[in-house]
Amino acid sequence: MSGASSRRKLAPGRLVLASHNKGKLAEISTLLQPYGLETVSAADLGLPEPEEDGDSFIANAEIKARFVAQETGLVALADDSGLCVDALDQAPGIYSARWAGEPRDFDKAMARIHDLVEEKGSDASKKAHFVCAMSLCWPDGHVENFEGHVWGNLVWPPRGARGFGYDPIFVAEGQNQSFAEMAADAKRAISHRTAAFRQLIEGCLA
Secondary structure, eight states: OOOGGGSOOOOSEEEEEOOOOHHHHHHHHHHHGGGTEEEEETTTTTOOOOOOOOSSHHHHHHHHHHHHHHHHSSEEEEEEEEEEEGGGTTOBGGGHHHHTTTTTOHHHHHHHHHHHHHHTOTTOOOEEEEEEEEEEEOTTSOEEEEEEEEEEEEOSSOOOSSSOTTGGGEEETTOSSOTTTSOHHHHHHHOHHHHHHHHHIIIIIO
């Protein structure tokens, strides 16, 4: 991976967020507010979601960013994230959203994770981590990629009504609240998305 000094810098202006996920859009928009960037979502522009057939979080983030940059002629930022569970050989991983089906039912997906871990027996590890890959793509095809993580443990039953996705069953290391119980700014301070975003700031905005 290239060093921060050799990365392409992002100029102030309009940036398309290549996502239809309202929770992600809210978090990313908040992170970008201080940097003079006007954000608009792919959903707002009526763009479809491309098929995410990559074999990693970064590959899928790049697929989305490239598609939106080509369609709009604007710089695009895509996020691909998910939950990796040690006892399930890092599943659901890149398939985290797909485990929730269409329309998204994360209650069902969280129950599936719980049931599968329980099937492993009482000694099964409850360790898990969230991954966030961010891909920043320019209309000429240049891409900068970043990846952040947050480590923790699964809890059951789900706790909290904030956040989104698998947040109610994940407690980060050093915390006693699930991501869905934490205030938005407290979660943002330690999240996988913020970890990836800090790398983006250092590489392309600082």
